[in-house]
Amino acid sequence: MAHALQKPSESPVLKTHPRMTFRSGQFLYEIVSDGTQSVYRVTDGKETLDEPILYAFGNAHVAQTYVFRHGGRLLEGRVSYYASIDGLDWTVGDALDPPPDLEEAAGRDIDSDEARNCFSCHGTAALANGRLQLDPLIPGVSCEACHGPGQKHAMAKLLETGADSMIFNPKTLDAETLSQEFCGACHRGVDSVAVMPDLGGVSNVRFQPYRLFNSRGHDAKDPRLTCTACHDPHLNLGQQDAGNDSHCKICHDPGTAAQTRHTKQDKSAGAKRREASSLSTKCPVAGDKCMSCHMPKVEVPGSHFQFTDHRIRIVRPGEPYPY
Numbered sequence: 001m002a003h004a005l006q007k008p009s010e011s012p013v014l015k016t017h018p019r020m021t022f023r024s025g026q027f028l029y030e031i032v033s034d035g036t037q038s039v040y041r042v043t044d045g046k047e048t049l050d051e052p053i054l055y056a057f058g059n060a061h062v063a064q065t066y067v068f069r070h071g072g073r074l075l076e077g078r079v080s081y082y083a084s085i086d087g088l089d090w091t092v093g094d095a096l097d098p099p100p101d102l103e104e105a106a107g108r109d110i111d112s113d114e115a116r117n118c119f120s121c122h123g124t125a126a127l128a129n130g131r132l133q134l135d136p137l138i139p140g141v142s143c144e145a146c147h148g149p150g151q152k153h154a155m156a157k158l159l160e161t162g163a164d165s166m167i168f169n170p171k172t173l174d175a176e177t178l179s180q181e182f183c184g185a186c187h188r189g190v191d192s193v194a195v196m197p198d199l200g201g202v203s204n205v206r207f208q209p210y211r212l213f214n215s216r217g218h219d220a221k222d223p224r225l226t227c228t229a230c231h232d233p234h235l236n237l238g239q240q241d242a243g244n245d246s247h248c249k250i251c252h253d254p255g256t257a258a259q260t261r262h263t264k265q266d267k268s269a270g271a272k273r274r275e276a277s278s279l280s281t282k283c284p285v286a287g288d289k290c291m292s293c294h295m296p297k298v299e300v301p302g303s304h305f306q307f308t309d310h311r312i313r314i315v316r317p318g319e320p321y322p323y
Helices: 012-016 102-106 112-122 143-147 151-159 175-187 190-194 201-206 208-213 245-252 257-262 269-279 290-294
Strands: 019-024 027-033 038-043 048-057 063-070 073-077 079-082 087-090 107-109 297-299 306-308
Touching: 012 027, 012 048, 019 087, 027 079, 038 063, 038 102, 048 073, 048 102, 048 112, 175 190, 175 208, 190 208, 201 208, 245 290
Parallel strands: none
Antiparallel strands: 019 027, 027 038, 038 048, 048 063, 063 073, 063 079, 073 107, 079 087, 297 306
């Protein structure tokens, strides 16, 4: 997450790709980097629009999208870099066939609301009193993006006052608030998807809290089904065991922790029902590689990537994608 937003000079993609091109009809796109700056350029053969890239969005594990300023407006580049093809293609959702003019071909105007959302999720300290301010922005998701201002916390630790409460800890949130509101603020929870119709269709596979909420038998209040039950936000995805079967077997394998917890007598009726159910749902097909059947890979058109669908279910051949 620390690399969710980068200055062009810090982007490994732009450092190692001094010139990238993409053509669509009469329009030629170029992203040219010389070590000091990166320029986003579009030409129709007669006129040329070029602007320095301000920020690169995404760490390029999947893709990287570029934002520049033109005519006083922030524009999202119509083309993005995709790791799987090691080159440029249309930014997801931005294909214009053909673009009506050079300026429209260059980029999409991200209005004030969208820009606030983009920078506040990909960066730290992007907003001041609800307004976007790029000068104090810290590229990437830093500690303070999730834990809040850290000055008092750092001082308490430095002076050894024992005041550990001087920082916000998301672990204090209940399960539903943690996944759907806290993580879902950027990764899209069920409420944010519901009020934004343009986030529908197969593209919503990217919104893990939303997909998880709609899983069969999902209990939003069960801490075993929170985002952090499988994912450690302090580690890169490749360093985690998020897909390890052990996470699934906490609920679905009799004789593990679920059964031990069920022996306690101080459970609420709802908790007892959940745990009793978990004891009776051992998979009859296999005992490993749970995700391969229950969390399929789904490709978003134009993304050049297959996302893990967090809508946990029994997936049957030929079954349509459940929106």
